[in-house]
Each structure stands twice: as structure tokens, then as C-alpha cells.
Amino acid sequence: MVKRTIELIKKIIKNFNFQSKVMLEKHSDLNNERVHRLGHVAIRVDDVDRAKSFYLSLGMKLVWDDPDWCYLETGEHKDGLALLGPSYKAAGPHFAFHFTKKDEIERIHSSLKNQGVQVGALHDHRDGTSSFYLKDTEGNWLEMLYHPSTGIPTNQ
Secondary structure: OHHHHHHHHHHHHHHHHHHHHHHHHHHHHHHHOOOOEEEEEEEEOOOHHHHHHHHHHOOOEEEEEEOOEEEEEEOOOOEEEEEEOOOOOOOOOEEEEEEOOHHHHHHHHHHHHHOOOOEOOOEEOOOOOEEEEEEOOOOOEEEEEEOOOOOOOOOO
């Protein structure tokens, strides 16, 4: 019985390694469109106001403020941090690559989809950005985001 279980585990691992290699090969074909900039990180927080105050005290600028989430930026390149409160359900913790041309994320979305990679729907946000979500080969969530070169309009 133990010998049979070990053989079964070896087969599962071998199959998993094969699937990982196929996934990596599919992702390597994506190079028609390249990411240019890691633009923001979104983290889950227990108290949006408390976290917002902390990051504002570090010199970040508040760009978007809602009761259940907010978006802050810093630096010349406007590196972003999204603080997601407990009731925020539109997205979970992730990181995002930013693009300044909407057609870039449309092409990446189409390319990934054609390769059989599971991607979320491409959708427009109320702040003028557009994006879609997907998971990398290790299960981490990421977002491909069109971020207008003029910046995200503030609701402040």
C-alpha cells in the first residue's frame, strides 16, 4: 500500500511539473507586448482611515478616497498604493503593471486569452483607468492597468 501511494505521488508531481513547464512556455510567448512599469501594490488593511493616516504621514498623496478603500501615490513616477478595507470586494491584494496606452492592455488581454491563460474581463473604472486581473504561475494576483499619461483624476 505504501509503495503504491509513493508511486501515485510521483506521478502527480511529474504531471504538475509538466503543467508548470507548459504554463511557462505559454507565458514566454507573451513577449509581443512587454510590461514597462510596476505601478502599484494593493494591500488589505483592517482600518482604512488608520492606514491612510499612516501613509499620509510618510508623505504620500491621497488621490482617491472611498469609505472602503483609497489610493495614494508618491514620487516622480507616481508609484501607487491601494489600501483595501475589509468590506472592499472588487479586488483583493495584488500588484499592477501600468501602461499609458489602452490598446496595450487590450492586446495583452487578447494574447493571453488566445494562449489559454485564464484572464478576467477587461473593464473600465470610474477613475478613467481600465484593467483586467489574472494569476501568475505561482497563484499571485496581478492587474494589467491602463493608467492615462495625465494621471488618475482625483476625487479630492
